[in-house]
Amino acid sequence: MSDFINPIKQSLFDFLSELKLNNNRDWFADNKHRYISDVRDPLLEFIYHFGEPLGQISPHFIADSRPNGGSLFRIYRDVRFSKNKEPYKTNAGVHFRHIDGKNVHAPGFYLHLEPRSCFAGCGVWRPDGVALKQIRDEIVDNPQNWMDIVSEKNFQNTFDFHGEKLKRPPKGYDSEHPQIEDLKRKSFIVLSNLKEDQITSPEFPVIFTEILKSSSPFV
Known part of the structure; x- marks a missing residue:
């Protein structure tokens, strides 16, 4: 179920705001207990409980609530x-990566929490050359399938593409291909941008689940 009690509170953003003004080891040492109680532990709890709704979206992604080496950056x-x-x-960042992935370049779902800059992210960030070619070849071989995914109304209303693009067409691909910009x-x-009051609301587990559902054909 995605209607578990949301453990993320305003104190998470308060800590991150203060850290931005005091980004040094002495301040962090004095306030590490706040990082643990207000940031780390609530997010680990969120990750743990989100495992069930994530599995309903796709069984191929991991919600790993270990404090080190898991979904929490x-x-x-x-x-x-x-x-x-x-x-x-x-x-604070959370990455629900693909079960076969080993790092941030794996396909996955992402939650970014930062004062005045929060968002949910989905897809593949800077994949290696082999994976990038596989994605491009899939678009070339099945252009209609690609367009059906990215032109779907709910997807377009929820998400915007981000990330760097080549200035020229990639080598080996037709510069006149209809999807050359992709x-x-x-x-x-x-x-998908989020507001702090959404993230700290009781409804956030459901909100986040619905966002990821909208992206699941893309991922």
Whole structure:
């Protein structure tokens, strides 16, 4: 059932807002208990309970509520090769990836929580060359099936495409193909914007479930 009690509260956004203003190790150490109680644990609870409605949408995606290595992204940034040395992410992310996937590039459903910038995402982000070619070839071989999915009314009313595109047609594909603009995509992801009061409302598990249902043929 998708009508479980929503554990996500306004305190999650309060913590992330304060973290953005105090993105340093000393502040985080003093407030780590808040991260655990207001961000990590509620999201792990959400992930755990969302396993059932996710399985009803598709049995091929995972809701893994482990605190490490599961569906919840780490709060710690990898700053080794980044000019931005802030140690913590100022958003919380949840990735319900495909059962055969091993990283963020796997097909999946995504929940992004950030003050004034929340959304649900679906699809494949920056797939490797082999997977990207498979997607493009599927569009070329079955163009009507692709158009039926992306032109469906509920899908169009719910989602917008995002992600980088090539400036020129990809090598090996007809530049005159009717779906050439889609074939230029480097990622096949769609986003649906959410408001904070939606996410903290008792109805959010149902709201999120319905969004993912709208995208399931695409994913």
